[in-house]
Amino acid sequence: MESGAKPLMRHRPTILDVAKQAGVSKSTVSLVLQGNAAVKESTRVAVRKAMADIGYVYNRSAATLRSASSGLIGLVINDLRNPFFTEFAALFQMELARHGFATVLANSDEDPALQVQMISSLVEHGVSGFIISPSYGGDEEALAILNAAQTPTMQVFRSLAGPECHHPFIAPDYQHGSQLAAEHLFAKGRKQVAFLGGLEGRPVTEERMSGYLQVLKKRGDEPIILTGQATRTFGKETISKLRQDHPDVDGVICFNDLVALGVLSACAEEGIAVGADLKVVGFDDIEDCQDSYPPLSSISSNIPEFAKATAQQILGWIKEDEKPKPLVRSPVELIERASSR
Structure with a gap:
């Protein structure tokens, strides 16, 4: 092939061809095409050269219409x-x-x-x-x-x-949820309530335990927090540690229902009576909560309504150019079942 000649291509050049020719990712090519200032000038030059070498033409109006x-x-x-x-x-x-x-x-x-x-x-x-x-x-x-x-x-x-x-960001009112759970457990006569699960330092973990921390601060109690993966395995493995290090804990709020379901499994194996010896509240109210043994109390985010509201907002933005509010917190409620009665 003569110097400067375009590589032989059997199909109309695509953005993937540009990325391969320039030795960059497809997302980087996308940023160059959109004129994003975050791309380094040397990278921008390499991408533009690759486009010219293989004959790629970006149809901006067609992309916008599509x-x-x-x-x-x-x-x-x-x-x-x-x-x-x-x-x-x-x-x-x-x-x-x-x-x-x-x-x-x-x-x-x-x-x-x-x-x-x-x-x-x-x-x-x-x-x-x-x-x-x-x-x-x-x-x-x-x-x-x-x-x-x-x-x-x-x-x-x-x-x-x-x-x-x-x-725009829409999420359940996590803080109010853990507040409801903590108030519920103390109203049921619990003396020491722990928070289990969620990776330490993650914003969603901090939000989901924030209401719990507020309730304990108001009572003058010290929080008991065991963070970790939000899985059934973590919930199951945590109970033995909790009983060993904090034997007086008689109520737990779990980061999500998966952790709580793991707790229920461990209690069954260790002979801990859920609802009597230990009251348990999960978070999210997935369908498994109703069918667990015992049925699991949980903070419900009302996912059917949440999904409907989210769909309506994105469609309103696309079809009517009505941009949603920057931040929306949807309501939550405590669904009480046998695990905390």
Whole structure:
């Protein structure tokens, strides 16, 4: 091939071809095409050169039209193995379908790199809007792509961090939820109440325990907190440690229902009478709460209404240009069952 000649291509060049030619990621090419100032000049030059070398032409008007009319909503969820998020995703998808929109569902599996890859891919497919429950980490790159795309984007349950994050955020009132749980347990005669689960330092963990901490501060009690993975395994393994280090604890609030269900399993194995020896309250009120033994008390976020409200807000933004409020906290309530009676 003569110097300066374009590589032979059997198909119309795509953004993937540009990325390969320039030796960068597809998301980086997207940022260059959108004119994002966060891209280094040397990278911008390399991408533009690659576009020229392979004959790639970016049709900005076509991309804008495709994004506005695709009828696709990108839904990026941090952990679809958690039934709480699965229930939300299913209900959200059904609500969108009633309005003629389709959902493109992606599971980041708490992997920031995978999250960035999926967001970039959905931008390239021209989704009309984004709903994202973000994984932790990689916020800057994810935000750069979302900001450059200028696609209506809402965050649910968790929020990306950073000064460049201007996307509306809707989440249950976690603080009020743990307050309700703590007040409930003390009203039932509990003397020492612990908080179990949630990774230390994470904003959602701090929010979910904040109401509990306020109640204990008002009572003049010292908090008992055991943080860790929000899983059944953690809940099951924690009970023996709790009984050993804090034998007087007679009530627990769990970061989520998975931790609480693990607690119930451990109590059954160790002969601890749930509801009498130890009262347990979970968080999220997934369907398993009704069928556990004993049935699990939990803080309900009313996911059917939450999913419906989220769908209505993103559709209002796309169709009527009505941008949602920057921050919305949806109401929660305590669903009392046998585990705390």
